[in-house]
Amino acid sequence: MTHADQPDQGQEPELLRTADGLLLQTALNRVSRRAKIKAFLLVLPLLAFILVSFVAPIGQMLLRSVNNDQFYSNMPELTLWFADKEFGVEPDEMAFTALAADLTFAAKERTAGSVGTRVNYDLPGSRSLFTSAARKAKGLNPPFKDAFIKINKDWVDPELWAAMHAASATYTSSFYLAAVDRKRDTDGSIIQVDENRRIYVQLFWRTLWLSGLIAVLCLLLGFPVAHLLATLPMRKASLLMILVLLPFWTSLLVRTTAWMVILQGQGVFNNILVSLGIVADDNRFELMYNQTGSIVAMTHILLPFMILPLYSVMRTIPPSYARAARSLGATSWTTFRRIYLPQTIPGIGAGGLLVFILAVGYYITPALVGGASGQLISNQIAFHMQDSLNWSMASALAAILLAAVLVLYWLYDRLIGIDNMKLG
Amino acid sequence: MALPIYADKLERAWHFTYKVICTAVFIFLIAPIIVVIPLSFNVEPYFTFTTKMLTLDPEGFSLRWYDNLLTLGITDVEGVRDSTWWADVWANASWVKAAKNSIIVGFFATILATTLGTIAALGLSRPEMPYRKLIMAILISPMIVPIIITATGLFFFYSATCVSPDSTIGSLLAPILSYRGCLANTYFGVILAHATLGIPFVIITVTATLVGFDQSLPRAAASLGATPRQTFFMVILPLILPGVVSGGLFAFVTSFDEVVAVLFIAGPEQQTIPRQMWNGIREAISPSILAVATILVIISIGLLTTVELLRRRTERLRGVTPS
Numbered sequence: 001m002t003h004a005d006q007p008d009q010g011q012e013p014e015l016l017r018t019a020d021g022l023l024l025q026t027a028l029n030r031v032s033r034r035a036k037i038k039a040f041l042l043v044l045p046l047l048a049f050i051l052v053s054f055v056a057p058i059g060q061m062l063l064r065s066v067n068n069d070q071f072y073s074n075m076p077e078l079t080l081w082f083a084d085k086e087f088g089v090e091p092d093e094m095a096f097t098a099l100a101a102d103l104t105f106a107a108k109e110r111t112a113g114s115v116g117t118r119v120n121y122d123l124p125g126s127r128s129l130f131t132s133a134a135r136k137a138k139g140l141n142p143p144f145k146d147a148f149i150k151i152n153k154d155w156v157d158p159e160l161w162a163a164m165h166a167a168s169a170t171y172t173s174s175f176y177l178a179a180v181d182r183k184r185d186t187d188g189s190i191i192q193v194d195e196n197r198r199i200y201v202q203l204f205w206r207t208l209w210l211s212g213l214i215a216v217l218c219l220l221l222g223f224p225v226a227h228l229l230a231t232l233p234m235r236k237a238s239l240l241m242i243l244v245l246l247p248f249w250t251s252l253l254v255r256t257t258a259w260m261v262i263l264q265g266q267g268v269f270n271n272i273l274v275s276l277g278i279v280a281d282d283n284r285f286e287l288m289y290n291q292t293g294s295i296v297a298m299t300h301i302l303l304p305f306m307i308l309p310l311y312s313v314m315r316t317i318p319p320s321y322a323r324a325a326r327s328l329g330a331t332s333w334t335t336f337r338r339i340y341l342p343q344t345i346p347g348i349g350a351g352g353l354l355v356f357i358l359a360v361g362y363y364i365t366p367a368l369v370g371g372a373s374g375q376l377i378s379n380q381i382a383f384h385m386q387d388s389l390n391w392s393m394a395s396a397l398a399a400i401l402l403a404a405v406l407v408l409y410w411l412y413d414r415l416i417g418i419d420n421m422k423l424g
Numbered sequence: 425m426a427l428p429i430y431a432d433k434l435e436r437a438w439h440f441t442y443k444v445i446c447t448a449v450f451i452f453l454i455a456p457i458i459v460v461i462p463l464s465f466n467v468e469p470y471f472t473f474t475t476k477m478l479t480l481d482p483e484g485f486s487l488r489w490y491d492n493l494l495t496l497g498i499t500d501v502e503g504v505r506d507s508t509w510w511a512d513v514w515a516n517a518s519w520v521k522a523a524k525n526s527i528i529v530g531f532f533a534t535i536l537a538t539t540l541g542t543i544a545a546l547g548l549s550r551p552e553m554p555y556r557k558l559i560m561a562i563l564i565s566p567m568i569v570p571i572i573i574t575a576t577g578l579f580f581f582y583s584a585t586c587v588s589p590d591s592t593i594g595s596l597l598a599p600i601l602s603y604r605g606c607l608a609n610t611y612f613g614v615i616l617a618h619a620t621l622g623i624p625f626v627i628i629t630v631t632a633t634l635v636g637f638d639q640s641l642p643r644a645a646a647s648l649g650a651t652p653r654q655t656f657f658m659v660i661l662p663l664i665l666p667g668v669v670s671g672g673l674f675a676f677v678t679s680f681d682e683v684v685a686v687l688f689i690a691g692p693e694q695q696t697i698p699r700q701m702w703n704g705i706r707e708a709i710s711p712s713i714l715a716v717a718t719i720l721v722i723i724s725i726g727l728l729t730t731v732e733l734l735r736r737r738t739e740r741l742r743g744v745t746p747s
Contacts, residue, residue, distance in 0.1 A: 038550075050566070053617070228443075363684055395576065
């Protein structure tokens with residue numbers, strides 16, 4: 001084919017061209033770009049679906065953890081007064097005038113409760129101040145400062161004004177501070193909350209500690225079983241594998257119920273011990289509605305997630321290595337420690353991380369068998385969502401939990417790779 | 425694992441201990457699931473084995489808790505069991521309603537997750553896919569992110585996602601939205617949520633199937649004159665079908681077992697089996713729960729068998745001897 005009719009015939013002759021005269025490089029680029037777009041178009045519907053139905057809702061939730069409009073959208077005048085003030089400034093007559101105007105408005109719109117609830121999050125016990133003042137706000141006369149003091153002298157409490165100032169900001173960090181047991185002092189510095197109100201940091205530590213413990217327990221229980229499955233002949237291993245896969249496929253609620261049946265005071269386990277004479281009838285073990293319940297049930301539920309990755313790694317380890325070590329004079333313990341164990345590390349990492357990630361976010365099992373001492377951070381999030389209705393607090397706790405899980409997820413991806421995740 | 429002939433006494437002792445440990449762990453794994461089955465036939469409303477049960481006295485066993493599943497919530501509990509009674513059960517019994525809801529939600533969520541997931545997995549398995557790792561990480565994340573966070577996010581999102589029922593779009597979407605025009609408290613909302621939660625499983629199983637997929641087969645089909653559509657339905661799909669079906673089963677089980685999202689975003693109309701169980705366990709725990717548990721265990725045995733057979737088929741199609 002000649003290129004006499006091509007406009008770019010002045011190009012150097014040694015460059016390769018396709019049949020229709022394009023530079024080969026350009027044509028290749030074009031084809032590969034088209035292939036990329038085609039591949040991406042296949043993924044696009046699902047990606048869009050996940051972004052809308054999963055990523056966007058979580059993003060919205062994160063926004064709620066820093067943005068709570070209960071105060072500032074119902075108290076416009078006071079919010080305006082706070083806008084150009086330093087933190088911890090003494091409220092003047094102007095401020096009280098604004099407060100009176102806002103509360104009169106709030107009483108009419110029936111939003112005083114909502115405003116009080118918002119301030120109550122930062123300063124417990126202050127909600128009734130707002131509801132009772134709102135009822136009387138219409139009849140107040142200047143000077144408003146004295147009028148408010150007459151209603152309740154707490155109205156000049158610097159802590160209250162600090163809390164209102166914090167709540168008047170469009171974006172607030174107070175829920176995150178509360179989620180790590182901190183609050184703002186009247187001068188704006190960050191201090192710890194009273195000793196008897198510190199619950200969240202302890203709860204986060206407990207969640208991490210219990211998850212770690214469960215991951216270790218799963219490893220201790222799962223390692224021998226995975227080893228047995230990997231070294232048995234295939235037919236026997238397949239049969240025993242059913243014992244691992246059946247719990248994996250069984251409903252989480254069914255397994256939790258089963259543990260309630262076994263662990264309760266009059267349950268199967270205690271009954272067996274009593275009938276064997278190991279414990280006295282009036283001295284039964286308390287295995288449920290406490291940490292033990294959470295640990296036992298969660299270890300059982302998460303054990304397959306440890307065994308399956310361990311098994312798939314162990315199956316690839318050639319038995320000849322161990323034999324070679326033995327023939328060179330290593331004891332069986334040295335062989336295990338120096339030859340076998342190092343080769344199972346990828347499986348231990350994959351299983352351990354997966355169990356830990358799943359355990360950190362557990363909700364159902366601790367809620368049903370955990371009692372008070374076996375509750376995890378998820379249960380506290382659910383409490384704020386369903387009972388206390390402090391949704392910003394729930395969002396802040398969820399955001400911290402999410403951050404922890406994403407770090408672990410990233411670690412999992414770096415160490416094992418999400419494409420290597422296997423099911424069953 | 426056979427012990428070598430040269431093993432000494434200590435090693436033999438350890439090998440025995442090892443077998444005992446393994447047996448104990450297997451018992452730990454399976455015992456809870458086995459225990460609920462006989463207890464669901466208990467004649468007494470207790471969660472323990474009565475003396476009559478232990479001596480295998482037929483009087484110790486009954487089907488009353490299974491019967492209870494049919495009668496709970498119906499108007500005429502003691503009635504004659506004729507066709508009207510059964511119609512009453514079908515329409516009003518709360519467990520039957522819950523089962524219907526679970527199946528409806530599970531079915532549509534599975535269809536949605538499997539369709540979108542399979543198409544995406546085809547794209548993700550192409551070597552030229554850009555940003556593969558990042559996109560994969562996003563698509564798998566619903567499985568990793570704690571369910572309580574997902575449910576919280578969805579709760580806010582669904583309460584805020586509303587269209588006015590009077591608007592044109594609102595009247596078009598009226599059948600799938602709540603009377604206020606929101607996604608909260610609707611079947612559609614629950615289906616979307618469950619599809620989201622099931623997608624990672626479809627992605628993982630289908631991409632795993634595609635790893636062993638011979639990429640020259642679609643090219644061969646194309647060179648023989650097949651259109652892309654023909655190539656997909658006649659060459660690719662039959663080969664990856666086992667992976668697609670087991671991914672779909674995973675998605676279905678995820679939906680069938682999901683309770684937290686349902687608690688947050690569903691209304692009383694969308695009562696599913698897990699939610700009914702959850703209420704049952706939290707309030708008055710009766711052996712009816714164990715009857716449901718037994719039925720669910722039997723269903724999971726069926727699913728496990730299906731997935732195992734599918735896995736062997738995939739390996740056979742790949743030319744690897746089944747294990």
